[in-house]
Amino acid sequence: xxxxxxxxxxxxxxxxxxxxxxxxxxxxxxxxxxxxxxxxxxxxxxxxxxxxxxxxxxxxxxxxxxxxxxxxxxxxxxxxxxxxxxxxxxxxxxxxxxxxxxxxxxxxxxxxxxxxxxxxxxxxxxxxxxxxxxxxxxxxxxxxxxxxxxxxxxxxxxxxxxxxxxxxxxxxxxxxxxxxxxxxxxxxxxxxxxxxxxxxxxxxxxxxxxxxxxxxxxxxxxxxxxxxxxxxxxxxxxxxxxxxxxxxxxxx
Ligand code: PEP
Numbered sequence: 591x592x593x594x595x596x597x598x599x600x601x602x603x604x605x606x607x608x609x610x611x612x613x614x615x616x617x618x619x620x621x622x623x624x625x626x627x628x629x630x631x632x633x634x635x636x637x638x639x640x641x642x643x644x645x646x647x648x649x650x651x652x653x654x655x656x657x658x659x660x661x662x663x664x665x666x667x668x669x670x671x672x673x674x675x676x677x678x679x680x681x682x683x684x685x686x687x688x689x690x691x692x693x694x695x696x697x698x699x700x701x702x703x704x705x706x707x708x709x710x711x712x713x714x715x716x717x718x719x720x721x722x723x724x725x726x727x728x729x730x731x732x733x734x735x736x737x738x739x740x741x742x743x744x745x746x747x748x749x750x751x752x753x754x755x756x757x758x759x760x761x762x763x764x765x766x767x768x769x770x771x772x773x774x775x776x777x778x779x780x781x782x783x784x785x786x787x788x789x790x791x792x793x794x795x796x797x798x799x800x801x802x803x804x805x806x807x808x809x810x811x812x813x814x815x816x817x818x819x820x821x822x823x824x825x826x827x828x829x830x831x832x833x834x835x836x837x838x839x840x841x842x
Contacts, residue, residue, distance in 0.1 A: 594814060594841045595754060595798050595821035597630040597653055597715060598828025599683060609637035612831065613644045619835035624649040628821075629838055630681055631828065635669055642678030653681035653715065656689055659702035661709070671703075671710035682707045683823070685717045685741060687760045697740025704741065708749055715754045715800070715823065716741050718781070722761035730759075731780050738784045747789035755781055755799045756823040762803025764825060771812045771819075774801045778818035807836035814841050 604612060613631070620629050630651035633641050642652050658668035674682060684707065685700035700716060707714045718737035720730045734757070742750065757777050759769050769777075778799045786794035801813050802823030813819050827833040 592796065592798050592820045593628050594626065595628040595630070595800060596834075596838045597632060597681070597683075597754075597800065597821070597823050598834055599632045599653075599655060599686070599802075599823055599825050600634060600828060601655070601688070601825060602634060603829055604633055604637060606637045606640050609633045609641050610644050612829070613641055613650075615831040616834065617645070617648045617650065619831050620838045621649060623838055623841075627838055627841055632681075632683055638674065638679060639677040645678075651680045652678050653683055654679045655683050655686070657682050657684075657703060657706060659699065659706045661706060671706040671712065675710040675712055679712055681713050681715055681754070683715045683717065683756075685737070687717065687719055687758060687763055691760070697737055700741045701743055704745065704753075708745075713752050713754065715756055717756045717758050717802070717823070719758040719760050719763075719803070725759065725761060730777060734777055734781060735784060738781055739788075742785075742788060747793045750785070750789050751793045751796050753797060754821075755785075755797065756802050757781060757799060758802035758823060764804070766804050768804045768806075768809050768813070769801070771816050774813060775816040775818055778816065782818050805837060807833050807840070810837040810840035 630653045632653035632655050654674045657671045661670050684703045689695040704714045718734050720733040724733045782794050785797050798820035800821040800823045801819050805822045805824050806827050
């Protein structure tokens, strides 16, 4: 049985003080789902250490929004996986479409970053998803197949069973347009089939696949009710306590 996993991606929002204020409210707002739903938040790098302390003894895990694939070195402006582990991160979001679109990240780069995350003792949330042009061109499954295979190449079933994938259609991120539950389910089922090809049915059955793209309180229950949708990666709505808490509670 896959435990529902809701993660909030705060993107480039919130100072340290604002992050702490949000966390103070969030702790109480999601505490009642402790056993049923896994919850994590991904504040900006600058707030990670303070937020980690503020999350102590809560049911909320800490994620980073990206990391470099080397453990240290001359990479000005980058942050290495061991640094994120040191400040209390358990998860790292990798391959988000904003990283791919604005910073040139590729499946190959995500593949290397996964290695750094695993080596540092954390787990990746690997994002894939098609653009609007790709969907309209009938290329969704082809694109997602290329991304999943490229990102996960070389990782074993033992490593992969705890990975999380996030299907995030680019056209649905921050736009208010959500994939219908049927559109999302079709891609999630396809991703699970790819996982089965790579790691076998037992592992494919355990790996959680989040949906992301304008998830809100009013569409979360339907999306999370689909058989292969095991959680949500939430952007905009994760910055508002009531909205994020409603999504966390939507699984029923
Ligand atoms: C995201 O950034 O991963 C995301 C899904 O954003 P939003 O929920 O705002 O569409």
